[in-house]
Amino acid sequence: VSAPEGLARLIRDVPDFPEPGIVYKDITPLLGDGAAFRAAIDGLAVRVASAGIAVDRIAGIEARGFIVGAALAARIGVGFAPVRKPGKLPWETVGAEYALEYGTDRLEIHRDAVLPGQDVLIVDDVIATGGTAATAAHLVESLGARVSGFAFLVEIEALPGRVAVAPHPTVALLTL
């Protein structure tokens, strides 16, 4: 399996998880298949390069963005910066709140995770509304780095995530 259609078969739809009405895109079958996982990361790296996105560092969003982002960082040969839920990072952080359907959530990053002037690619497994990725981008920019683009395994076609993170270039391996 290496063609995107083959990889799409390894993304499992789980209806009504984590709550009624959400169709959860479960990437664990893809992660469990070594050849598919490698093909997915290679495919994402090709799309990032083809889009002309410069990458000095990758910022991956907890938790599945760590898996995809760290693999892509190692593949491209750049450093990885974890963007985490509150209270997880041990050193000095900056954080930002963002709105969820009900209530708010918060993301944090170490102050030295990205450097002023660096081109940073934001990575996660799935982009839905784009609120999470936009918040990670805001944190990166607050530290003086540039957001050069966004990369996801899956873009949810019915939702306006790509618009929410515009005008930065966005690449996705699969649009489902």
Ligand code: AMP
């Ligand atoms: P959003 O901020 O709406 O773009 O949501 C993106 C975040 O929520 C990412 O960290 C995704 O992993 C997760 N997420 C949102 N919707 C889904 C979905 N349908 N399937 C799997 N993960 C999702």
